[in-house]
Amino acid sequence: MQQVQAVIARSKGAPVEVVTINVPAPGPGEAVVKVETCGVCHTDLHYREGGINDEFPFLLGHEAAGVVEAVGEGVTEVAVGDSVVLNWRAVCGECRACQRGDLQYCFATHNAKQKMTLEDGTELSPALGIGAFAEKTLVAAGQCTKVDPDARKAAIGLLGCGVMAGIGAAINTGQATRGRSTAVIGCGGVGVAAIAGASLAGSSPIIAVDIDEKKLAKAKELGATHTVNSKEVDPVEAIKEICGGYYEGAEGADLVIEAVGRPETWKQGFYARDLAGVLVLVGVPTPDMKIPDMPLIDVFGRGGALKSSWYGDCLPSRDFPMLVDLYTQGRLDLDAFVTEEIGIGDVEAAFEKMHGGNVLRSVVVI
Structure with a gap:
């Protein structure tokens, strides 16, 4: 287990806080990712406002890119050192949608089994099973999609939600x-x-x-x-x-x-x-x-x-690398979606800017 800084929503409507959280070592099928960038999405604000559910406290952030730091037993999708974009559609491969070849509609997508916690042991609910307003996060290995390591992380991380949708x-x-x-x-x-x-x-x-x-x-x-x-x-x-x-x-x-x-x-x-x-x-x-x-x-x-x-009916393993390639070729301007780069302590201010309609995405750079 290791301790890192992260942004949480402790209760409905309360300003977000930067706190220390505990990130477990990855178990079977899991990975720890060192987060480099994470976009501030309206969905994170919905979590803070209680518009998704009431399973507070939430570990916010989900439009993320980073590098795999550690993997658990049985992980073959990614390896330590891989550059990845995180997704919230780790397909099961076994449900009726997957069995008929419609993996993009997987009805049993999954997240890490272990929980990240506050220092006192309180379990956190990661936004969309990711929780990436953090220096490091624990996810299911299937939530990691390997991409070109040279692509700008602040731009390609946005494929994790809104841009892909x-x-x-x-x-x-x-x-x-x-x-x-x-x-x-x-x-x-x-x-x-x-x-x-x-x-x-x-x-x-x-x-x-x-x-x-x-x-x-x-x-x-x-x-x-x-x-x-x-x-x-x-x-x-x-x-x-x-x-x-x-x-x-x-x-x-x-x-x-x-x-x-x-x-x-x-x-x-x-x-x-x-x-x-x-x-x-x-x-x-x-x-x-x-x-x-x-x-x-x-x-x-x-x-x-x-x-x-649903999530642009995407299959991350198919769609993310293709779109990153188009970006690096200059055929898809993902940079246009990045209005500003901010620090981990600036998430609350980014939420305020959303109300003015002046930003497409504020991106936290960690």
Whole structure:
């Protein structure tokens, strides 16, 4: 066991604290990772606010990159010294999804069996089974994906959650491709990542929808061909008009990605689709939200598909190395997602900045 500095949320709504925690030596199937960078994600704020569950205290942080320091018995996925990006989808290989070859939908993903603790022995709940606002963290070895050691850690670590969720929503879930249009509603970190994914796939036009001009400007940087400020115009009509100008007879976008997670924007996405179009929900709703009251004949009559995207339907062992390669080739601008680099004691201030909408990601450098 070793002691390291880490950021915890002790109780609902309380400011986060930097404390000393205990990290056990890795057991069978586990690894200890020396964390180098970790992005500050809205999900960490949700944990602090009690929006995920009430299993306080939480060890926050999950968009992380680092180096494997030690491995437990039976670990073959990674070795000491490997540069890795951490993920929260360590697949089991045995559930019904894995057995039919759909590992990206594994229904029994797992984390480290041992618990990290406070100095007094209180068990910590690591965010998304990772807990990487820490000098070192204990994870299941399957949560480590080996990547190019020369790639900038502050950028590639963001694949651990938000960036992968957005890119995957476009490419994996929505099947964006050339000859098809894409609209993205909500241009925070996940939404602009979806735009980057649609751009990688060759989709055109790519329409960014938001109420914040700063976010729309960032969407343009990452591949949007058109922007729509939905505070000023009806986004459904704007999307229809733009797509109709590209493809004769089009009644909307072939793919609409809803990256807000609200009933009203989901409804906009539903009606902004072309006939037989696809709507992907990647924004995370709260438990009290309901699907809007709409005529069932509209669901039948418009055809297509209504999907949700879990972690961009990614398989980390397949998708992370590919996206890191695209980054190192200059074809995917992951640096654009890094607004600032901060210290481990600056997480609370980073949460405050989220409310102003001025950052895509603050990244803790350890």
